[in-house]
Every structure is written in structure tokens, then in C-alpha cells.
Amino acid sequence: MYETFRSVVRFRKFEFDPVARRLRTAMTVEDLRKIAKRRLPRGVFDYIDGGAEDERSMANNAAGFERLEFRPNVMRDVSQLDTHTTLLGKRISMPLVLAPTGYTRLTHSQGELSVARSAERADIPYSLSTMSTRSIEEVAAVSSGQKWFQVYTWKDRGLVKELVERAAAAEYEALWLTVDTAVLGRRERDVRRGLIIPPEIGPAMIVDGVLHPFWTLDFITHEPLQFANVVGHADSGATDPIPMAQHVMQNFDQRLSWGDVEWLQSIWDGPIVLKGIQTVEDALRAVDAGVQGIGLSNHGGRQLDDAPSPIELVEPVAQAVQGRAAIICDGGIRRGSDIVKAIALGADACSIGRPYLYGAAAGGERGVDHVLRFFREGLERTMALTGRRSIAEIDRDVVRWKNR
Numbered sequence: 001m002y003e004t005f006r007s008v009v010r011f012r013k014f015e016f017d018p019v020a021r022r023l024r025t026a027m028t029v030e031d032l033r034k035i036a037k038r039r040l041p042r043g044v045f046d047y048i049d050g051g052a053e054d055e056r057s058m059a060n061n062a063a064g065f066e067r068l069e070f071r072p073n074v075m076r077d078v079s080q081l082d083t084h085t086t087l088l089g090k091r092i093s094m095p096l097v098l099a100p101t102g103y104t105r106l107t108h109s110q111g112e113l114s115v116a117r118s119a120e121r122a123d124i125p126y127s128l129s130t131m132s133t134r135s136i137e138e139v140a141a142v143s144s145g146q147k148w149f150q151v152y153t154w155k156d157r158g159l160v161k162e163l164v165e166r167a168a169a170a171e172y173e174a175l176w177l178t179v180d181t182a183v184l185g186r187r188e189r190d191v192r193r194g195l196i197i198p199p200e201i202g203p204a205m206i207v208d209g210v211l212h213p214f215w216t217l218d219f220i221t222h223e224p225l226q227f228a229n230v231v232g233h234a235d236s237g238a239t240d241p242i243p244m245a246q247h248v249m250q251n252f253d254q255r256l257s258w259g260d261v262e263w264l265q266s267i268w269d270g271p272i273v274l275k276g277i278q279t280v281e282d283a284l285r286a287v288d289a290g291v292q293g294i295g296l297s298n299h300g301g302r303q304l305d306d307a308p309s310p311i312e313l314v315e316p317v318a319q320a321v322q323g324r325a326a327i328i329c330d331g332g333i334r335r336g337s338d339i340v341k342a343i344a345l346g347a348d349a350c351s352i353g354r355p356y357l358y359g360a361a362a363g364g365e366r367g368v369d370h371v372l373r374f375f376r377e378g379l380e381r382t383m384a385l386t387g388r389r390s391i392a393e394i395d396r397d398v399v400r401w402k403n404r
Helices: 002-008 018-024 029-039 042-049 056-066 112-122 136-142 157-169 188-193 203-211 213-220 244-251 258-267 280-288 310-321 336-345 354-386
Strands: 068-070 085-087 090-092 096-098 126-128 147-151 174-178 272-277 293-297 326-330 349-352 399-401
Touching: 018 354, 029 042, 029 354, 042 188, 042 203, 042 354, 056 068, 056 310, 056 336, 068 336, 068 354, 096 112, 096 126, 096 354, 112 126, 112 136, 112 354, 126 136, 136 147, 136 157, 147 157, 157 258, 174 258, 203 213, 258 272, 272 280, 272 326, 280 293, 280 310, 293 310, 310 326, 310 336, 336 349, 336 354, 336 399, 349 354
Parallel strands: 096 349, 126 147, 147 174, 174 272, 272 293, 293 326, 326 349
Antiparallel strands: 068 399, 085 090
16 A cells, blocks of 8 residues: 555655745746735835736736637647747847846845846846846846846936946947836826835835835845936935836936937947837837837836737737837736747747746745746747747747637
8 A cells, every 4th residue: 555655646855945945836927926925015016016007008918918829730840949039139048038127126135136147047138227226337247148228218318328328338238218108107006005216114114024024134134225327316316205206207308209219329339129119100110210129018007008918019010110120029928928929920029027026026036047947948838839949930820819
């Protein structure tokens, strides 16, 4: 009887490492999200997880991928798979970019440093936000991988020029220009929490901190949060707290226009990707303006509610642009299979933000590594199951829209 029992039952060895123990239970991005929700104070989690108004845009981003189904081809030799591709003239290990996110150190004290190191190991680009909590130079010092820098059009154009010059000096290879934040979307979870810059400690935050002791210990034993790239400029450091929306209104230039693209080209000698394109018309204008990349994005559903789902824009934009600019699908990507769907419709790559933030919250740098392995394995598995041996073989025939 004992031998029979042993033949069907194996006892798992106890894992003493708490990070490894947590990550072992995370089979999906949603699993990591649930771990992040347990480990982070509620206000911090809502800042990462929330969207604009009723959050329909955010939900529709992911739902868009569910409206696609595969048309697998079988009996093909898929013993050798190649996920490499070229994006903006550079070879990368898979068609995935880590999107820029602000306040990354809210998830883990290493913040952007850990994400950049993970991206380098995965051989994919990492995008640093202007509103990052580690500076351009700090990130460059820990990562020799491909790095992009994200800029806003601040009212102070001298500051923008300074940031771009610093990125060039630190050998960042491309710029994202975010074009969908003329004003800040109404992120009602943040409004309820009274989110301010920098975070203000009050009774509610103290209680939340007590309830999340590991996050609190990590937070208070490291240097204060600040927007590291703009220290010394107005509202950049840990001075008087102001609401997030007020901060945007005070500093971001609502006069942003297509002329600013030409100005940015005059001070940057490298590829530019416009992040926040949401119509075919604007995609064509972007190409006419001479940019090298189009980021189909609604800011993760954090700006305009009921905005178009990026995945539903990919095919019409690809048909209109005809290869004159790289297309990056940003929003709702939660599996490697989603990458295959986007590539099949005409995207050159996808970008993710929340998934790696959940990973960082769940396990720091190892959590980000875990997320990137999950996407790579899902990409490879989906390619094999649909009969595609390389990114170039992922064609339009591999997917179809349901009920169309």
C-alpha cells in the first residue's frame, strides 16, 4: 500500500524563501495582481490598478483580446522556435517592451532599477518615465540593455530639452512622447484616496501601513520618494503636497501640438514613438510627421473612459500606415498569447506596464523576472500550438474575430 501511495503522491519540499514561495503560487498575471493587492497599502494598490471614471476603457482593453480566437495549423515542425524580432532597428529577444510607469518605487524600494535589470536579462527594451523615482543616470548605471526614455511636453521647454540631452548622454536609444495627457483623467480611486504628490502621511495611511508591515518597512528604510529626473524644478521633490491632477495642470503643457514633434526631432537624434495614438487619422499624421513608432494606447484606461481598445486599432492602423512606422500595442496584454494576437493583426510589438508592477510588488526584481518568463513561455507555447516557428510566420490567418 505504501508503495502504491508513493507512486501517485509526491510531497512538495517546503520553500523557506518567502519570495520564492509567493511566486511559486503565481501562475498568471491575475495571480500576481492578487498578491500585490494583499501586500500593498490600499491607496498604493489602487494607484497602480485603477483606471479612469467607471474603468470601462481599462476593462475593454483586456476584453478586446478575448474577442479574438486562433486558427491553429497543425502537423508543422515546431521543434525550433525563434521569438526574436527587430524593433526600431534593434534586435530584441521577443516583441515586448516594458512601458514607462511613474512612481515605480511605490511597489518596491528598488523600483526602476530592478525593472531595468530584469529587462536587460530578458533582452527587451525598458522605458523610463519622466516621472520616475530613479533618475536617468541611476538606471543607466545598472543596466547596459536597451533603454528608452519617455517625455511629456512640459510648459518649461528648457526642462524637456535638458531631459532629452541627459537621456542622449546616458545612451538611451529611443524616446516615447506621451500625447494623451493634456489634462489628467479622473481616476476616481485616486480621488477617493486624495492622492497627492508626494504622499502625505495621515491617520488612514498610518493604519494602512500597520496592516502592511513588510511594505512599510521596505518603504521607510530607504530614501524618500521623489521625481528623480526633475529634482530642483518646481513641484518635483518632497516639498508641499499637491493633488495629482493639480500637479499635471501646473506643469504639463495643454498647447501640445504636432509642431512639438518637429521641435523634439530637432533636439533628439534617434527614433521617436508617439504614445497615446487612438485613431487611424492621428496615426497617419504621426507618420507624416516623420516619427518612427506609433504607440496605440489609451494610457492603460487611465485617461478617457470609453476610449478605443488598442488591440481593435491595430489592424486598421497597420493597413493605413503600410509599414512606414513601427506599431506598438499598449493596453490589456496579460499573456504571451495576446502578443501573438497583436502581431497577427499587424503590430510590431506590445508593451506592458501593470503586469510588471504587480510582479515587483509580489517579489521585487525576482517578481519582474517571473512576469517576463511567463510572457516568453506563453509566446513560445502559442506559437507552437498555432504552427508558427518565428515572429515572421505569425500572419493574419492565425486569428479571427469572433462573431464578425
